[in-house]
Amino acid sequence: MKINHKIQLFSTVWMLIIVLAINGAIYFLFLTITQNSELDRLKLQAETIAGAIKPDENQPVNSSDLLRAYLPSNGMIRIINDDSKAIAAVFKNSDYPDILIPQFFSSEKSEVIHAEGVSFAKTVIPIIWKDGQVVQLEVTENLEKLNENMDVLKIVLAIASLFVLIPSFFAGRMLSRMILKPIHSLIGTMEEIEKKETFKKIERIGNSKDELHQMANAFNNMIDLLQKNFEKQQQFISDASHELKTPLTIIESYAKLLKRWGTKKPEVMEESVDAIYSEAVRMKEMTAQLLQLAENESHMRLNLEKIDLVSLCFQSGRTIEQVYKRHIDFLFDEKELFIAADELKMKQLLFILFDNAMKYSSREITCSAVLQNEKVHIAVRDQGIGIPKDEVNLVFDRFFRVDKARSRETGGTGLGLSIAKKIVQAHQGEISIESIENEGTTVHIYLPNK
Numbered sequence: 001m002k003i004n005h006k007i008q009l010f011s012t013v014w015m016l017i018i019v020l021a022i023n024g025a026i027y028f029l030f031l032t033i034t035q036n037s038e039l040d041r042l043k044l045q046a047e048t049i050a051g052a053i054k055p056d057e058n059q060p061v062n063s064s065d066l067l068r069a070y071l072p073s074n075g076m077i078r079i080i081n082d083d084s085k086a087i088a089a090v091f092k093n094s095d096y097p098d099i100l101i102p103q104f105f106s107s108e109k110s111e112v113i114h115a116e117g118v119s120f121a122k123t124v125i126p127i128i129w130k131d132g133q134v135v136q137l138e139v140t141e142n143l144e145k146l147n148e149n150m151d152v153l154k155i156v157l158a159i160a161s162l163f164v165l166i167p168s169f170f171a172g173r174m175l176s177r178m179i180l181k182p183i184h185s186l187i188g189t190m191e192e193i194e195k196k197e198t199f200k201k202i203e204r205i206g207n208s209k210d211e212l213h214q215m216a217n218a219f220n221n222m223i224d225l226l227q228k229n230f231e232k233q234q235q236f237i238s239d240a241s242h243e244l245k246t247p248l249t250i251i252e253s254y255a256k257l258l259k260r261w262g263t264k265k266p267e268v269m270e271e272s273v274d275a276i277y278s279e280a281v282r283m284k285e286m287t288a289q290l291l292q293l294a295e296n297e298s299h300m301r302l303n304l305e306k307i308d309l310v311s312l313c314f315q316s317g318r319t320i321e322q323v324y325k326r327h328i329d330f331l332f333d334e335k336e337l338f339i340a341a342d343e344l345k346m347k348q349l350l351f352i353l354f355d356n357a358m359k360y361s362s363r364e365i366t367c368s369a370v371l372q373n374e375k376v377h378i379a380v381r382d383q384g385i386g387i388p389k390d391e392v393n394l395v396f397d398r399f400f401r402v403d404k405a406r407s408r409e410t411g412g413t414g415l416g417l418s419i420a421k422k423i424v425q426a427h428q429g430e431i432s433i434e435s436i437e438n439e440g441t442t443v444h445i446y447l448p449n450k
Helices: 003-052 063-069 144-196 211-261 266-298 309-324 343-359 389-394 404-410 416-426
Strands: 075-080 086-091 109-115 118-128 134-142 305-308 328-332 338-341 365-372 375-382 430-436 440-448
Touching: 003 063, 003 109, 003 118, 003 134, 003 144, 063 086, 118 144, 144 211, 211 266, 305 309, 305 343, 309 328, 309 338, 309 343, 309 365, 309 375, 338 343, 338 440, 343 365, 343 375, 343 416, 343 440, 416 430
Parallel strands: 328 365
Antiparallel strands: 075 086, 075 134, 109 118, 118 134, 305 338, 365 375, 375 440, 430 440
C-alpha cells in the first residue's frame, strides 16, 4: 500500500473513530438525561395520584374513576397487592396488562424497562389502600415519543458525521499530497541520477524549515559531497594516469633498447638497467604517495603525543644533511618547544620541506621555530630558484612542479607539498609559501601550541 493511501486511510479511520465516539457519547448522554427526566416526571405524577386516592369517608370516590383521571396518554396505572396481583387497573392499550407482568416492591422504585421490543418508563410507590392494607401504586408510560426523538437524533448525528468525514477525507488526501510531494521529487531525482548517471539536486521551494525541507537540504548536501568526492576521484585517476604514463614509457623504451642491443653492447645494457631501475623506484615512490593522499582524503589517523619540536627539527635535519652532504642552519629562540602532534607525521612533514629545499637550492638553507600568539611558527627557507608569482597558489596541487626538467632529474613527483598540506591541516594548522623567483622560497607553518 502506498504511503498516501496509508495517510488517507489512517486519517479517515481515526476521524471516523473520533466522530463515532463523540456521537455515541452525545447519543447516550441525551438518552440518559431524557429518560431520567421522564422518570422524574412520572414519579411526581405517581406521588400526586397517591395523595389523591387516600381514603376519605366524607367524600367517597370510585378508585377506578380517580385513576382514570390521572391516566397518562399512552400508559397504565395499577394497584398491586403484596401477592403481586393487580387489584385495580386502568390503561389506554389493552395489551399492556399482558405485556407488563405485575410485580410487588416494598419501596419506591423508578426504572426504564423493555418488554416485547417496547420501552416503558415505570415508577412504583407504596400506599395505604382503603381497606388499610399496604399496596403498590404503579404508573407506567410508553416511551414511544422519546424513541422517535432518539431516532431523529441518530439521523442528525449521521448527517453531521458525513459533513465531518467527507471534508476530513479530502483534507487527508491534500495533506498526503503535500507531504509526499518532496518525497516524489526525491524519488524522481534519484531515478534521473540513476538513468542519466549525473548529479542533480532537489529544487526547494520556499523556506519552511520543516522536516521535509531539512530532508531536501540533507539530500542536496549529500549530492554535493558525492559530486565533490567523484570529481576528486576523477582528478586523482587522471593525474595518476598522466604521471605514471611517463615512467612507463621510459621503461618500455629502454626495455626495447635492451632487447635489441643489450646482449651486443654492455654500455647500452648498463644504461638501460639503470634507467629502468630509476623509473621503477620513482613509480614505487609515487604509488606510495598516491595511496597516502587517497587515505588522507578520507581521514588521517593521528597518534597525538607531547613532542619537542626543536629536537625533532634537529633529528630530521641531520638525516637530510647526511643524504645530501649539505648543511642546514637551525635558528631557535628556545631550547625546547613542546606541542601535541603525531611524531611520525611531523617527521614526514619536515623531511618533505627539507628535501624540497635541498632539491631546488644549492645555497644556504635555514630552519627556525618560534612561539607566536599561542601558535608555533616553523619556517624553512632556501635561496634557490624560487617560484613564479602566478604559480605560488598552485604549489599545493597534486603533481605540480616548478621546474619540470629539474624535477625529472631529482626524482620529484609533485606530491610532497600536497601531503605536507594534509598533515598540517590534520593538526589544525596552517601552511603558506612566500617566494621570489630566482631569490628563494620560505615555507611557513603555524601549529596550535596545546
